[in-house]
Amino acid sequence: MTAGVDLGPKAQAIGSDEDVVRVRQLVRTVAVAVKLSLVDQTKLVTAASELARNTLIYGGGGGAEVRVVEDGRRRGVRVVFADTGPGIPDLDLALTDGYTTGGGLGLGLSGARRLVDDFDIQTVVGEGTRITVTKWSR
Template structure:
């Protein structure tokens, strides 16, 4: 148990407002520390999670983040699944291109988050929403 969190079970944070993006960051940091990720890897994961939580709120209309310590038999890491029931991503290749944005940002959100983690998967369809799974492994 770390700070009231049962690391044996996935932790779910609803994303419905700006304060929830902050809560996702805090939860990811707590779980990353408990999973013994290095400080650099903790920072990369929290940065990616912050961007993905913001996208879930802004583009997906809100949703959730599920954070869990994950083991594959040889290594331990942190896996985060962001899910929303928003409009989905019409052109995934374009959305993953550096510099592309439908908002006012730099267009580094999805592509930047993808570079910060070890595994990155997007399941999306127009009208069905988006599910992004990001994993950072301990070194």
């Protein structure tokens, strides 16, 4: 445990560019606290930034929840992004390398997926999208 850092779940609304920055900062703080390597911190923060921006731009805003997770032998950071936007009509296309509709870091969902250890996406057209990512300590 890192002194002075509350490792309980933390929620952050995503409704502005400033909130995207707050998500990045929160993810970095928790990743440091659970002692992810600098490379893994950077990968997770980069993926979180892309997904937070997608939540804002394509989902019309929403939220992120950051939490510490354990699987018995290692710790990690799990981030859940959720919105009630239009959903993703063609998930296979959206997960294709190089696919972009403009805007973000140019990573797209496929890039964010490559940066984390676990990636799960649930989307329903007209109802929204929920993406869960986890980065584990090595």
